Amino acid sequence: MSTPAKPDAPLTRGHKKRERTRQTLINAALRLFARKEVGEVALLEVASEAEVASGTIYNYFRTRDEVVEAVGIALADEFSETISTLSAGIDSGARRLAIGVRMFIRRAVADPDWASAVIRVVHFDQAIRSKIATAVLTDLRAGAKEGVFTYPDENLALDLVVSCGVGGMRAVVEGRGVEDHDRKVAEMILKALGATPARARKLAWQTLPG
Numbered sequence: 001m002s003t004p005a006k007p008d009a010p011l012t013r014g015h016k017k018r019e020r021t022r023q024t025l026i027n028a029a030l031r032l033f034a035r036k037e038v039g040e041v042a043l044l045e046v047a048s049e050a051e052v053a054s055g056t057i058y059n060y061f062r063t064r065d066e067v068v069e070a071v072g073i074a075l076a077d078e079f080s081e082t083i084s085t086l087s088a089g090i091d092s093g094a095r096r097l098a099i100g101v102r103m104f105i106r107r108a109v110a111d112p113d114w115a116s117a118v119i120r121v122v123h124f125d126q127a128i129r130s131k132i133a134t135a136v137l138t139d140l141r142a143g144a145k146e147g148v149f150t151y152p153d154e155n156l157a158l159d160l161v162v163s164c165g166v167g168g169m170r171a172v173v174e175g176r177g178v179e180d181h182d183r184k185v186a187e188m189i190l191k192a193l194g195a196t197p198a199r200a201r202k203l204a205w206q207t208l209p210g
Contacts, residue, residue, distance in 0.1 A: 021056065022060050024050045025057060025060055025067070025070075026067075026070050026071055028046050028047075028049035028050035029041065029046045029067045029070070030071055030075075032045060033071065033116070033117040034112075034113035034114070034116040035116070038064075038068055038120050038121065041064060043067065046061075046067055068121060068125050069125055071117070071121055071125070072121050072125030075117070075121060076127050076128040076130075076131035077131075079104075079132065079135075080131055080135065083099070085210070086099055087099055087100070087209070090209065093138065093139040093140065093141065093142020093144075093145070093146060093148075094139070094146060094149060094195060094199075094203055096142070097139040097143060097189075098186045098189075098203045099208060101161070101164075101165050101168070101189055102182040102183065102185075102186050102204070102208060103208070105169055105177075106182050108168075108172040109172050109177065109182075112172070112173050115170075115173050118166075119169060119173065122166060132162060137154070137158060140154065140158065140161070140193070141154075143195075148190075148203075149193040149194045149195060151193050161189055161193075164188070164192075165185070165189070168181065168182070183205050187204035
């Protein structure tokens, strides 16, 4: 007779404190990446921003790359959760893609510091690029299967969506956003992917779920 599996033990006070400190360091790094290029941020600067002892950060991260990876994973998880929640129950890949593009740009309008950090980290960290690529590819393939998208190469289509989406965020951060920026960027991306002008406009200008 097999022994029943034991439930996971609850986190101890020490584990909870360690996790809080780690999150404090990640949040500090995120604030720094909003203000400075990733390559300009030093480990000790992250510790200072987080208001922890200089030596403390080495208990969590050994290099700047490890900090960037942790920030990238945090941003990627947030991205995945937000888009999945908004797109729940929506079968159309083309519509999900439009929602994702628009939500990223709208978040940039609401939180330019967050957007600045994303723009910088996405070029350095594989985790966030992989998470975004997975979501975008799923929607691209679904959109092609629906007959909405007709693109000659999947990788080029992926690059187009990510580059234009990030470019739309950058325009907002730099004060170059226009009225209905999120809708217009999404509409142009959909048309570039092969959607008819009428379909692209309908998808891009639909009311966002939630």
